[in-house]
Amino acid sequence: MDLKIYKNIKKIRELKNITREYIAGELGMSTSGYGKIERGEVDLTVTKIIRIAAILNVSVSFIFNFDVNQIFEESKKSKPQKN
Secondary structure (H helix, E strand, O other), rough: OHHHHHHHHHHHHHOOOOOOOHHHHHHOOOOOHHHHHHOOOOOOOHHHHHHHHHHHOOOOHHHOOOOHHHHHHHHHHOOOOOO
């Protein structure tokens, strides 16, 4: 699986201020085991991706298509312009 998926999971988790310990607990696994997921050291099953997406409260497609640069671009657009 593309390493981007694993990195996206980590970025989304961090942006949502969710701990690895919390997600690991929700998945019924150790924190170190979950860490291996974020580092791309283990293969993810579709079921596990669906469960992680639910915990992060995002869609699976959001995880696959997530681009942190989009957040910063949206933030720039929403800031009032200085005169």
